[in-house]
Amino acid sequence: MKGEPLTETKEARKIVRRRPPRFDLIAGNVCLDFVNTLDDRHIKPKELLESYVDLVRFGEDAGLLDSRQVDRLYERSRAHPEQAQEVLIWGRELREAIHDVFWAIMNKRPVPPAALARLNADVQTAAGHMRLVAVKGGGFEWSYDDQGEFDSVLWPIARAAADLLASDQLQYARACFSKTCEWFFLDTSKNHQRRWCDMTRCGNRAKVQRFYARQKEGNS
Ligand SMILES: [Zn+2]
Incomplete structure (x- = not known):
């Protein structure tokens, strides 16, 4: 959010990165990646x-966040652990609200009003911090x-959740077909037929299972 096109920003952050990534960001949208931070949600969270x-x-x-924001x-x-803890809990609640809204949409169920209200509260907070900044060379962002x-x-x-919900991409929000996974992702594939959160994570596992099931059938 600092002026450069996203790709350049990402490139710059790659250079200053001091820690290897910890999260498996496969969703194609940050709000869905965020939902996936409760792993194995439906089995043993x-x-x-x-x-x-x-x-x-x-x-x-x-x-x-850039490295300066991370450090701060x-x-x-460290100085205010209790406040930080409160925001962590608030963040987890936001995550569950985003999950509940998208889950309802994916399963063609009514969106729980409490979840939407919770998301809206954070969208409004975010909007309260948004501002236009003049970009070098003209224009604003x-x-x-x-x-x-x-x-x-x-x-x-x-904000990403709100943008996705209000966009024509919403129809491509999916849950992984693996019942032991169900991670959320945005299916941006050409035919919109993607079934797995990640081919190496779940797709291959399913393929292998199908292979053995067929072998078993063949042998019986
Ligand atoms: Zn999966």
């Missing part, structure tokens, strides 16, 4: 956002007036 630092790491991995949030969270607030990492996530 595993929380990947155990601490506020995890939330910052997610923001870093997803390119939502780390420092502030949206930016956030980030003063190092703990919840600044949540603003672009809420």
Whole structure:
């Protein structure tokens, strides 16, 4: 959000990255990647956002925060652990609200009003921090007036969810076909026939299972 086209920004962040990425960002949209931070949701949920630092790491991995913002949030969270913890819990609630809204849409169910209200609250908070910034060479872009607030990492996530919900891409939001996975992703494939969150993660596993099932049938 700092003036350069996204690709250049990402490139620059690659160079300054000091830590290897921790999160498996396969969804193609940051709000769906965020939903996937509760792993194995339908079997034995595993929380990947155990601490506020995890939330910052997610923001870093997803390119939502630059290294300066990451450092500032780390420092502030050490100085104010209770506030940081509150935002972590708030963030998890936002994540579950985003999940519930998208899950309802994918399953053609009514969207739970409480989940939509929860998402809207964060969308409005994010909007309250948005501002136009003049870009060198002319024109403007949206930016956030980030003063190092703990919840600044949540603003672009809420905004991404709102943008996706209000877009014609919404119909391509999917859950992985693997019943033991069900990670969310945006199917941007040409034919929109993608079934798996990731071919190496779930697609291959399913293929192998089908292969053995066929072999078994063949043998019996
Ligand atoms: Zn999967």
